[in-house]
Amino acid sequence: xxxxxxxxxxxxxxxxxxxxxxxxxxxxxxxxxxxxxxxxxxxxxxxxxxxxxxxxxxxxxxxxxxxxxxxxxxxxxxxxxxxxxxxxxxxxxxxxxxxxxxxxxxxxxxxxxxxxxxxxxxxxxxxxxxxxxxxxxxxxxxxxxxxxxxxxxxxxxxxxxxxxxxxxxxxxxxxxxxxxxxxxxxxxxxxxxxxxxxxxxxxxx
Numbered sequence: 001x002x003x004x005x006x007x008x009x010x011x012x013x014x015x016x017x018x019x020x021x022x023x024x025x026x027x028x029x030x031x032x033x034x035x036x037x038x039x040x041x042x043x044x045x046x047x048x049x050x051x052x053x054x055x056x057x058x059x060x061x062x063x064x065x066x067x068x069x070x071x072x073x074x075x076x077x078x079x080x081x082x083x084x085x086x087x088x089x090x091x092x093x094x095x096x097x098x099x100x101x102x103x104x105x106x107x108x109x110x111x112x113x114x115x116x117x118x119x120x121x122x123x124x125x126x127x128x129x130x131x132x133x134x135x136x137x138x139x140x141x142x143x144x145x146x147x148x149x150x151x152x153x154x155x156x157x158x159x160x161x162x163x164x165x166x167x168x169x170x171x172x173x174x175x176x177x178x179x180x181x182x183x184x185x186x187x188x189x190x191x192x193x194x195x196x197x198x199x200x201x202x203x204x205x
């Protein structure tokens with residue numbers, strides 16, 4: 001049976017429902033600043049939930065629905081977001097260090113200045129996502145969909161972009177030094193931009 005909680009979630013309430021948050025119905029719940037470290041939120045419905053500055057360190061959000069959720073400045077370090085729905089979610093300045101976002105749907109998500117250092121984004125959908133100034137250093141973006149994503153001033157040093165789709169992505173002022181772009185999909189007009197991001201000097205004839 002799914003647990004449905006619509007009122008403001010306090011630490012006392014979290015303690016009371018501890019262990020029952022798997023598949024819980026938390027649509028629109030106010031979890032602002034909540035301590036959810038290591039919480040079992042597998043397949044939970046957190047559609048439009050307020051998780052601003054929440055602590056979700058090592059939380060299990062396997063296939064959770066976080067569509068349009070407010071995750072600004074949330075701590076998602078080492079969290080499991082395998083296959084999670086984060087479409088249109090606000091992750092501005094969120095910490096996702098070593099987070100598992102394998103095949104997560106981040107279409108249209110706001111990841112402005114988010115920290116994704118060493119995050120696993122294998123096969124993730126980042127179509128049209130805002131990654132301006134995001135830290136993607138050493139992140140795994142194998143086969144990730146970054147079509148028309150905004151990567152202005154993003155740090156992609158040593159990122160793994162093997163077979164990633166970068167067509168139409170804005171890489172202006174991005175840092176791609178030592179990034180793996182083997183078989184990555186790009187459009188011809190992006191080549192000079194990418195070479196600049198790789199710090200490859202282009203000499204005029």
